[in-house]
Amino acid sequence: MSEQISVEEFTKVESIFVRHRNVLAVRAQFTPIYTDHYLHLMQQKIRHSGELDQMLKDTLAMLTLHAVARPWAETIAWTINLRAPRVNIFASASSLEENIVGRLFTEGVREPDRNFFYAQTISEKLPEPRMSTLEVDDRDPLHWVEQYYTQSEQRPARAFRLDDEVFVLIVAQPDFDEEWFAGLDVEAVARLEKDEETKVLETRKFRFNCGCNLDKILPVLGGWREKPEELFEGADQITIQCPRCAASYLVTRDML
Incomplete structure (x- = not known):
């Protein structure tokens, strides 16, 4: 009999189309993924500083939302090489297997002259992996993702932290409402389904899982x-x- 996993062990990720604004809002509450992440660290006797741990968690959240915003059957890996603190942040998501995994490299990390964000996307539809590199100017993973969309996805996106470990990625579609999009803030995103006409396009279930042995x-x-x-x-x-x-x-x- 195959292993039975309850829905509560997953993070539910919703893709919501906002009518008349022509944007896709990808939203999830990340407590299940964060819980599994902490259990993994405890089992491996790994401890991170509060700042680095939060950066890794934010990166896991953003990559999960990005993977759902992208087409099916892609495997995406992000590596962020930072000067201060000197660290490599790694995260990988599979939209086919619906899992997310990540870690920090804090030892033997080469100090770059700038902060770099590297993205690799693998898909059967691509003849070879798609690679992107950009320079990032702060330590906020949400800002990195917004920069990445502008440069590599060639369409704007906005990323938001809400209460209770909820994150939302708003991705512009053709003919989107640019003024409304630019004026979005945390309060407006929290009220999105009350103030706007929306439709849930799909719901996915992601969990923190490497699968290594x-x-x-x-x-x-x-x-x-x-x-x-x-x-x-x-x-x-x-x-x-x-x-x-x-x-x-x-x-x-x-x-x-």
């Missing part, structure tokens, strides 16, 4: 089979981290 991690070490001493450096076992979620796996020599 030792069987998936070991093939990455295949190149070390002929030179195990360089990998183990005299030890009988080493610990390998998943590059997507930072989960730790114990690897022994005979596993290679």
Whole structure:
């Protein structure tokens, strides 16, 4: 019997079309994803500073909303390389599998001369991954996403934090109401369905899940089979981290 997962374990993501304004509002309450994120950190004995943790959580929220705003069957990865604090923020979302995962890299991070945002989109409809790079000028993931849409999606978007861990991404469609769009604030977005004519186009269910395991991690070490001493450096076992979620796996020599 397959594993049964209750709806409450997912974050419900709604795609809402705002009639007459010609925008798509993608909205979700992220407590379920954040809860699983914290459980994962606790299991792996990982602790982040409050500032870095919030930046990672905001990035997870924004990428989830962006993945739903995009066409189906895409896998999207974002990496943000910041000078201060010196950190790499990584997040990946699969709209096909409806999952989101992410982590921080705080050790051995090269200090760039500027802050950079890298995006990669993979789809069967694309002959090769689509890559985008932009310079970001602050430490707010919501602003990064707005900059990304302007430069790479070539249409404007607005990102909002509401109460109770609710986030909303408003994406402009052709012939959108530019004056109304520019004047949006948190209060107007919170009242959107009361003040505007809207229609829910679809509802998706996302969860925090990497899917990594030792069987998936070991093939990455295949190149070390002929030179195990360089990998183990005299030890009988080493610990390998998943590059997507930072989960730790114990690897022994005979596993290679």
